[in-house]
Amino acid sequence: MPRLIDQEGRRREIAEATWRLIRRSGLDGVSVRTLAREAGLSTGSLRHVFPTQAELLTFAMETLGERLGRRLAALVPAATPFAGAAAVLEQILPLDDERQLEAEVWFSFAARSRTDPDLGPAAGRVDAVLRALVREALAPLALADLELSVEETYALVDGLALHGVLWPGSPPPDTMRRVLHAHLAHLVERGRGDAERA
């Protein structure tokens, strides 16, 4: 099916051009004209592949999610539940250029979804995926209060990612890692303390 394959390749290239544009000039910088130029297509071809901006942005987000999924699938089994949780959660922190781009694109998309109802469902799906990821990362730690720990950890990781997007390099990757590890250590200790008091 060469035609179908070409079509998928083209959609992917457009998604990647969308990421680059969002990164460079924010979501406001993404128009049919600017994106066609970035992707090396005519505006007509672009409109043919993605008739609406919501379809384009939703696909661009899904493609980003697949990239995260591939990184998660490629993680080598961790020696301890603690190391495993840290390794998973580090995949959604902006610790290198690839993850920095993902965080920048995600926050632009999420911010827009607040006032664009067409993006709401896709933003909600990403939120659900991230939340489930945090829960799965923490589950093997056998924590005392998993639900509260998920809220706390999800907020912490998203706050670090937000700061990395707003002020690149502050906090630096090494500090983000230290903050995450200190937080996980505390969750584990809290669980232990509760068990000892019980």
Add this chain to the structure above:
Amino acid sequence: MPRLIDQEGRRREIAEATWRLIRRSGLDGVSVRTLAREAGLSTGSLRHVFPTQAELLTFAMETLGERLGRRLAALVPAATPFAGAAAVLEQILPLDDERQLEAEVWFSFAARSRTDPDLGPAAGRVDAVLRALVREALAPLALADLELSVEETYALVDGLALHGVLWPGSPPPDTMRRVLHAHLAHLVERGRGDAERA
């Protein structure tokens, strides 16, 4: 100086109209035309008071910061350092409509500042003020590693605020408070544990 006072009052009214517009339709919804209508002014008067959008948005952010400052100044002295830290940090969580508006306006502004260099200095000042606020809140707790605790707490509070902006009501205010208190309790325990091991 009735003329000066009128001028200040008008600037304030325009700032509040800007907040309402950002809240309703995002920063993309703020133009000379929409804002003049919202503030009940002619576009000429508006341009006279705020010649550029950067001046307008910067003033709107500063006015928001003053409102936070007044709430902080009005806090009654807390019974314990722990209660004091929680009370200060709760002022920057979207726990009621006033703080929800502040968080929505701040994140819109911060997101725009990423690609609009004219907003960078003002966004940097807000970041510095919030970071200093977190440090001041935590200082009386006599923590083992204040700098790491500031990073962790600032990320946690901003992550909770971000989630409150993106998905209003999820987590609900009561859960945000529980997460914050659990986090502060852990910081205090970590300090104690370190002291015992020393």
